Amino acid sequence: MGGVRVLVGTAKGAFVLTSDDGRTDWEVDGPHFGGWEVYHLAGSPVHPDRIYASQSTSWFGQLIQRSDDGGKTWEPVGNEFTYHGVPGTHQWYDGTPHPWDFARVWHLAPSLTEADTVYAGVEDAALFKSTDGGKSWDELSGLREHSTGSSWQPGAGGLCLHTIIQHPEDTDRMLVAISAAGVFRTHDGGATWQPANKGLMSDGIPDPDAEIGHCVHKLAIHPSRPETVFMQKHWDVMRSDDFGGTWTEVSGNLPTDFGFVVGVNAHDPDTVYVVPIKSDSEHYPISGALQVFRTRTGGNEWEPLTKGLPQDNAYVNVLRDCLAIDALDPCGVYVGTTSGDVFASADDGDSWGPIVRGLPRVMSVEVQTLP
């Protein structure tokens, strides 16, 4: 079969884009679930034709859709996400206690080893696991019930668990990231969790030892060197070489270290991509010029990638799940924007072009490299 399949979640449905290894001609299929918000789609690494999609609206709530034929047909599976026990409260924006209340699934992470196992990160922040292909969901409640849970506060987008990193060599080890609580890690398959934020510094909490309260936007690893984790934080690009034990800043010469996405090249664990955004009060690139930045040294030394990307009037954002990287050689890099465009590079980021334009606001981009 070969080729790549790009899964695009938007504010008004899901789109499936396919191309051969050349990645020059694209077929666009969609919208699926038209009119619904699709926060995320993700394919199983074990069974690539199995794809999960998070479909929701404020009106009719949450659905999980599953495809077993690469996105051609879909079946609604389980949509009951019930917190264990009496969920209690977290902090609201004003610091008052606020009841834990399920809103939506932000992120889906199919297991690296089991086709029927998939994780879901939700708002209000919690981690759920399904072992029956999404039909039923159980909360890994040790995370939400961590002693700091009642102190977690939402970021502007809500108290969302938006990132799930599975250690490729040890299924008991995972990292998750929550806005704006920070990173947590488990060494026992999700039964117990520890904050993993040592070294992060955030406005309002300058203490580098602050256990929680950090607005982490995204994490990324390379499977060949999984102890090394890159982070795009609200401000700062960070790096850990001990699976989140400690963090050091690697923002280096970036023009701004605010942003949402981070991704690692499929063939070089020191090649990392980010998309700098001007500031947290102006969610668009500096001067309306969309630039992807690449380091080949594991951070600190960054180069702008602009060829083929709009350098005028691109007052767009690239949301946290909107950067994806395929495993072809040279590897492809994909970026989705809030203005509904998906740009791709088939040469490690050197040059870019749109592969689809005019979609609804892009909320997630994932890519599958097909066998």
Place this chain on the structure above:
Amino acid sequence: MSPDVTLIRVRLPAHLRNLAQVADELEVEVPGVPTVAAVLDELEERYPVLRGTIREHGSLQRRAFVRFFAGEEDISHDPQDQPLPDAVATGKQPFMIVGAMAGG
């Protein structure tokens, strides 16, 4: 149809019609006294995909942006175990599940 079963006409909003793969209006056989809760119980039994989309899992509370109408009458805030108005119970009018108006 058993004499203690009432046939209730039900209209769903477009998104839920697509989800359940049904036409504009459907009929639900409701045992006993027809109430909002009884209609929704039967509807969800027949179309499990609708569970959680009209009322919350667990609490079975109406979702905030979903409204219930009996003909032209908004009965969203009536107790869900209250008998439906005669016009709905006799089939003259449909029980309507409506997505709250929003936009801009």
